[in-house]
Amino acid sequence: MGLSASRSGELTAVRVEAGPPKVLVVDDEPTLRRSLSRLLQSRGCQVLTADDGEQAMGIMEREHIDVALVDLMMPKVGGLELLEHVREKHDGVEVVMMTAFGDVETAVKAVRAGAYHFLTKPFRSNDEVVLTVTKAAERRRLVDRAAALEERLLQIEKFGELIGNSPSMQEVYRLAVGVAPTSSTVLILGESGTGKELTARAIHQHSPRMAQPFVAVNCSAIPVDLVESELFGHVRGAFTGATATRAGLFETADRGTLFLDEVGDLPPLAQVKLLRALQEGEVKRVGSNDTKTVDVRVVAATNVDLTSRITAGKFREDLYYRLNVVPINLPALRERREDIPLLAIHFLKKYAARSNSNVTKISTEAMRLLQAQPWKGNVRELENAIEHAIVFCKDDTLQPNDLPFARGRNGGYHEGGNSPVLTLEGMDLPYREAKEQALSVFEHHYFSALLQQTGGNVSEAARKAGLDRSNFRRAVKRAGLKTRDDD
Numbered sequence: 001m002g003l004s005a006s007r008s009g010e011l012t013a014v015r016v017e018a019g020p021p022k023v024l025v026v027d028d029e030p031t032l033r034r035s036l037s038r039l040l041q042s043r044g045c046q047v048l049t050a051d052d053g054e055q056a057m058g059i060m061e062r063e064h065i066d067v068a069l070v071d072l073m074m075p076k077v078g079g080l081e082l083l084e085h086v087r088e089k090h091d092g093v094e095v096v097m098m099t100a101f102g103d104v105e106t107a108v109k110a111v112r113a114g115a116y117h118f119l120t121k122p123f124r125s126n127d128e129v130v131l132t133v134t135k136a137a138e139r140r141r142l143v144d145r146a147a148a149l150e151e152r153l154l155q156i157e158k159f160g161e162l163i164g165n166s167p168s169m170q171e172v173y174r175l176a177v178g179v180a181p182t183s184s185t186v187l188i189l190g191e192s193g194t195g196k197e198l199t200a201r202a203i204h205q206h207s208p209r210m211a212q213p214f215v216a217v218n219c220s221a222i223p224v225d226l227v228e229s230e231l232f233g234h235v236r237g238a239f240t241g242a243t244a245t246r247a248g249l250f251e252t253a254d255r256g257t258l259f260l261d262e263v264g265d266l267p268p269l270a271q272v273k274l275l276r277a278l279q280e281g282e283v284k285r286v287g288s289n290d291t292k293t294v295d296v297r298v299v300a301a302t303n304v305d306l307t308s309r310i311t312a313g314k315f316r317e318d319l320y321y322r323l324n325v326v327p328i329n330l331p332a333l334r335e336r337r338e339d340i341p342l343l344a345i346h347f348l349k350k351y352a353a354r355s356n357s358n359v360t361k362i363s364t365e366a367m368r369l370l371q372a373q374p375w376k377g378n379v380r381e382l383e384n385a386i387e388h389a390i391v392f393c394k395d396d397t398l399q400p401n402d403l404p405f406a407r408g409r410n411g412g413y414h415e416g417g418n419s420p421v422l423t424l425e426g427m428d429l430p431y432r433e434a435k436e437q438a439l440s441v442f443e444h445h446y447f448s449a450l451l452q453q454t455g456g457n458v459s460e461a462a463r464k465a466g467l468d469r470s471n472f473r474r475a476v477k478r479a480g481l482k483t484r485d486d487d
Helices: 031-043 054-062 081-090 101-112 125-158 166-178 196-205 224-234 268-280 305-312 317-324 335-353 366-372 378-392 430-455 458-465 470-480
Strands: 001-007 011-014 022-026 046-050 067-071 095-098 117-121 186-189 213-217 258-259 282-284 291-292 297-302 326-329 413-416 419-422
Touching: 011 125, 022 031, 022 054, 031 125, 046 054, 046 213, 054 067, 054 081, 067 081, 067 125, 081 095, 081 101, 095 101, 095 213, 101 117, 101 335, 117 125, 166 196, 166 326, 186 196, 196 213, 196 258, 196 297, 224 282, 224 378, 268 317, 305 317, 335 366, 366 378, 366 430, 430 458, 430 470, 458 470
Parallel strands: 022 046, 022 067, 067 095, 095 117, 186 297, 186 326, 213 258, 258 297
Antiparallel strands: 001 011, 282 291, 413 419
């Protein structure tokens, strides 16, 4: 489900409809068509039929098909020709080839050309047919979901670089879209790394001031004795080192937007001058008696509780109310875990393109680890983790061991004596997430150590684990590892 902003600032959902899989059976034998149609309908599929490839092409032009069950040898347009047409014109459709036993070599070529699978006639069982078609339909749905996810990202990125579909982020979008066309002062509240500057930029980009400057300054990064000069400018000789007259950031941002990050760290005198600038629209350079009129929209941000600072006498109450006209609270990433897949894929695309990497996917296990992390550094920490993982990823899919926290932190293994000790630092997680995180890391390290012990011998490792070979290989794959058989 994606989001797009309407003129009123409300956000509407983009949904992908899901229903029973629609299967097209293509075979020139009427009896087989009818029996396959009855079988698949009895298992909940919608079924259409065609007696040759040419008729199937016409149906695909009119209908949304999930899976095509196609006979290899047919008059007019045969199975291979139909497969080529599907890959060119209807690439999302999964094709399952049906062939006589003697044509298996040709069917294998069809799979290499893009078919999902092939079935030999006569079929071994009805269950074989149903299972193959069901799995093909599931793959089609996964492809559709991936396309919908990309569309969702495109929709959301139209509101700056803010990403997220959780209720808390929808509220952020609603407020930001609503306040953007106005000149009201905005106070963005949130922990470090939650995207306060991105929110400020998005507001500017959707305001009538978008063609004018957006000027950002971190108030805590300016030396205390230079804050006034930086914000309001100075004249030559105003203080030691002031060898020339210089405009401040308020003048630089005239007719645009000034973003004051960490506004709670402003010294008292700068707070007085900021209050005057907000009330009167006037600034006075340090060392000058002249005032200058400026038209600046101020967006401020802080990661501290300003009311506590007011109580402590470190922040002016009148300035607080002047800044807090429209407050926007950004949620911590741990409070909107459902957005982590969206953000992870966004950063994957960003850094893969930047580094010319061929990484295109995140494994299920790696995504589970990402969703279980406490993310004390919020979105910024997640972004850094994905950038790190892309650097160390050796194929097209990010695995758990590519992630920087896969070892030694938040449910990782620390070496202690002759045995690894599991530590759980993320105790602020809900029980279920903490358990999943610990289990994921345990499986990864357990199977990794077991394969190392046995020199990669799958049969020996499976015996030691008390699992049969096929279940062992599935567990190893789930843990984000590979066996020698996979190479």
